[in-house]
Structure formats: C-alpha cells, structure tokens
Amino acid sequence: MRVLIPYLLRLALLVILIAFLVVPGWFDPLLKPLVRDNAPAIYNQGSLLTLTLLHLRTVAIATTGAILVAVTLAILVTRPFGAEFLPLSRSLVNIGQTFPPVAVLALAVPILGFGEKPTLVALFLYGLLPIFENTLTGLTTLPSSVMEAARGSGMTDRQRLFKVELPLAMPVILAGIRLSVVISLATATIGSTVAAKTLGEVIIAGLQSNNIAFVLQGGLIVGALAVLIYDGFSAIEHVLARRAGLPARA
C-alpha cells in the first residue's frame, strides 16, 4: 500500500489538472476568496485548455530542436575527428545558457517579430546546455571493456554509435532532456511578454489587473505540468537503466 501512495498522489494531481482545464468553473469557489469585489476568479480572456496546449506545443517544438542540435553536437565532438571542437562547442552552449532568455526575446523580436518565434529561439538556446552536457557525459563514461568488445567484435564506427554507445547513454541523455523540458516549461511563460500564446498570458493578466487568483492558477498549471512531466521522464529513465543493468543515474 505504502509504495502505491506516490503513484496515487500523481494520479490525483493529473485528474485535478485535467478537471481544472476542462471545467474550471468547478474551482471557482476555491479561488473566489482571493479576489476582491466582483473580479473574476477564473481566467476569462480565453480557454485555459487551449493556452495549456499551446504552451506545451511551444515547449515541445523548442525542446525537439534543442535535442536534435545538442545530441548531434555531442556525438560529433566525441568522435575522433571532432574532438578538437569540444572546448569551442562547450563554450557556445554555455553562452546559450547564461544569456538571459528575456534578453534573447528582446533581441529576437526586431528580427522575428512578436509571437511564438522569438519564444522558440529563447527556449531552444536555453534548453541546449543540459542535453548537451548530459549526452557528453553519457558518451564519455561508457565502460571501457564494453567499448573494447564492441570494437573487437568488428562493429564499424556507426554500428558502435547506434548499437552500443547511444543505447547505453540513453538514461543519462533522457535525464538531460528532462531537465531541459522542466526549465522550458517555466521559462515559456515569459514568451507572453512578446505575445506568444502561453500560460504566461494568465499570469500577466493577473499582474495587470492585480488579480492574485489568475497569477496563482497560471503558476499552478505550469507547476503541475512540470511535476508530471518530470516524473514521467524519470520513470522511463528508470526502466531503461534497469533493463540495461546500469546503476540508475540521477
């Protein structure tokens, strides 16, 4: 029974989240005490469900791009011919992470205009680092006897990469993707400052009209999404790592 509790809690969270997005009216009494006078307690300038789906879509597109670029880059710089580019690519990716997303938005808007595009660029740059670093770690800490056996049994470089290196590094790569997704989920809210359709809209609307209920529900939806997605990834990593007989690396 006790082992079931964490799963039940997550299931409950999922059910509440879906209910809130589909029939927000049910939660009106809960949020009402937070607003003054006759201000609405539930966001009323658009559908919460639609905003959530758009929010997720933005994160998914940006993360997919970050995965493709970061994993490819990490693979290239761990090959013999790419080794000399390792320091350079590390610095580039680090800059992507240290450059504040807000600044990226400000710089991207004049070029790309308002809306989703500058947000995608900011999230993409911001999400590269964890995936890149984890893929590097995964590919460079493989057991040497296994790599030796792969070479010794006559695998080509490509076969080693796809049949041995990537499968064994997968749990660590997934951990990087998980971090990246969670960071992006939160960061995507600022996209609404440049008119991207994300849950940030709800929070900004709340700030503008001094409506704490709006701010809270926007934040809580993002938080719930992050928790659920984080746990989902962790579970997949765990299964993969256990199947491979690897120690479950965090």
Add this chain to the structure above:
Amino acid sequence: MIEIDGITKRYDGNTVVNNVSMMIEPRTVTVIVGTSGSGKTTLLRMINRLVEPTSGAIRLDGEDNRSMPGFELRRRIGYAIQGHGLFPHRTVAQNIATVPVLLGWDRARIDAKVAELLTLFQLDPAAFANRFPHELSGGQQQRVGVARALAAEPKVLLMDEPFGALDPIIRAKAQADLLAIQSLLGTTIVLVTHDMDEAFHLAHKIAVMDKGALVQYGKPAELVKDPATEFVQTLIGTSERPFRLLSIETAGDAVEPGPADGKPLAETISQRDALSELLWSGRAAVPVVAADGTVLGKVTLEGLTRRAAKPQ
C-alpha cells in the same frame, strides 16, 4: 597459421613492441607471458588491428591482415578480454549473436548457433538465453564472453587475460573447458596471461615478452630446460622447475602398464596433480582410468620423479 613478421609499435618515440617475429601454428594454443607493461596486450591487439603497427607485417594463412578493412578482419577473429565486456543492454543470446548479426547470418542459423554455444559452455539455453549480463555470476559472464568470441566460428581466437577476474576454482574449470573446446573446434588460440601456472597448463608454446622484445618462444619444456635469459628463469621460478615440467603433460601421458590399487585418477589431470595425489595418499602407484572408466594402467611415484628431473 599466424605469421608475425618484424612487428614494432612505438608511441611517441616510446618502443612498446620491438621487432617481434613469431610463427603460430594452426590449431595450437600460444600463451604470451611477461611482466606488466611488457607489450603483451599491444602485440595481441595488432593481430586484429585494434592497434596498427608502426612497422612490420602480420599474415593470417599467408594473407596480410591489412588486405581488408579492420572491422571485417575483426569479424573473422574471436576476441575475449578480461572483465568479459558483455553489452549490458543486450541479453545473453543477443550478446552471443553479435558477430553473426554483423555478418548477416539468417535468423535460424543464429538461433541454432547460440543454442549450440550455450550448451557447449554448460549454460542451459532455456534458462540463460534471455537473461541480461548483470543477472549472471562472474563465471557465467566470462563463459558468455568466450561464447560470443566463438560465435562466428573464427579460426583464430585472441584472449587477453580472459580468466583474470575469476576465483581459483572457477578459473581451473574455465581453463579445462577452454582446452576441451579448443581441441573440439580446432581453434588457434593466442592468450595473454600473468599467471605462469595457467601458461604451463594451457600452452603448446609460450612466448615470453620483456620490455617490448620477444625473449623466448618455444614449447613449455624448452623454457624450463633452456631459459634464454635470466628474466625467463625468474619468471619460471627456479624452485618450480620440476613441477612446471609435470604440469605440462597429463597423467595419461605418463601411464605405465600394470595394475595398482586404490582410487583411480582421471587420465586428463596433470602429472603434477597426479604426483600430489600419490604423495598425499602415501602410495607408490595409482591406477589411471579413461573418461569411460576403462583402466589404462598406472602412474608411479618413480615414473613421475623421473619425468620431473632436468631433461638431458
């Protein structure tokens, strides 16, 4: 036949293997010994081109090993290493099937080969084929490692300290299994070890490496009789000499006609173990039997003592 012809390997001006030449006869076991850092692994890895030599050539059945891409060469040569190097994300059957899959064998042939090898290594296919390496004991992992190296029926098997991580009892069993499988399949084996007992037990010929050079290459008995250098002498161990001689051949090779009393010995045990048994049981002679139980004759304390003396 493996011809190693004037092979040298240098790393940044450091000569690690120095102008080594040797001929390895087909269907024999050659053991390379020497101190740590003497270049044994490097020499072995130049045979399947995991390391490319600085100069010299290696020919397999007369064919230069650079006449094909390295990965194709390695699919034809078995390779087993210390710590087995099994792929942790693949089952035992998938591990064993590695090279056959790379060679594009059809499914039925691969399955048959996997089952055959598992049985040969005394692992029940039904119980082991679908396990993952971490679900096996060290000894079982090691057997799967050797089975994987033999899966594509290579003529040559290279082994780098394959039994180094095993406890003495499992190691003795693994050595006996290897000899049985080698004579069954007729594989040419080149094996690197630190363990002189293992070398004398397994080798048809022993190659001694010292600081990158091949200082002696010959039958085990020749090494005991005429060590080429002080180093070979030390490696063999002066006080070990008579026992080394006895550990080369089996009790079956020392059988004399005539009856003897008491519990018989198997013909496959070494003469050294036979002597030990005679000394321990206080007998002067003991019967020797074949695997099917037929009495072949006896070994005697006197006969073994004669065999342990310095060869004339």
